[in-house]
Amino acid sequence: MQVDKEICMHCGACVGACPNNAIFLYETFIEFNQNCINCKLCIKVCPVGAISEG
Ligand code: SF4
Ligand code: SF4
Incomplete structure (x- = not known):
C-alpha cells in the first residue's frame, strides 16, 4: 500500500479500519508497516x- 501525501488529510479512517495494525498516523503523514x-x-x-496498491 502507498499513500499520496498530497491528497491525504490525516483523518485516521484508514488506521481505524485496518484489521492488522499496519498503519500509523503521525501528525502530517501516515505510514504502513x-x-x-x-x-x-x-x-x-x-x-x-489517497491510498493505492503498490
Ligand atoms: S489515507 Fe487514511 S488518514 Fe489519509 S485521508 Fe485517507 S483514510 Fe484519512
Ligand atoms: S494497511 Fe494493509 S492490512 Fe491494513 S487495511 Fe490496508 S491493506 Fe488491509
Whole structure:
C-alpha cells in the first residue's frame, strides 16, 4: 500500500479500519508497516482516495 501525501488529510479512517495494525498516523503523514496483509480495507474507507496498491 502507498499513500499520496498530497491528497491525504490525516483523518485516521484508514488506521481505524485496518484489521492488522499496519498503519500509523503521525501528525502530517501516515505510514504502513510489514503487518499489512493486503486486505485493501484502507483503500475502501479513505474518503479522498489517497491510498493505492503498490
Ligand atoms: S491493506 Fe488491509 S492490512 Fe494493509 S494497511 Fe490496508 S487495511 Fe491494513
Ligand atoms: S483514510 Fe485517507 S485521508 Fe484519512 S488518514 Fe487514511 S489515507 Fe489519509
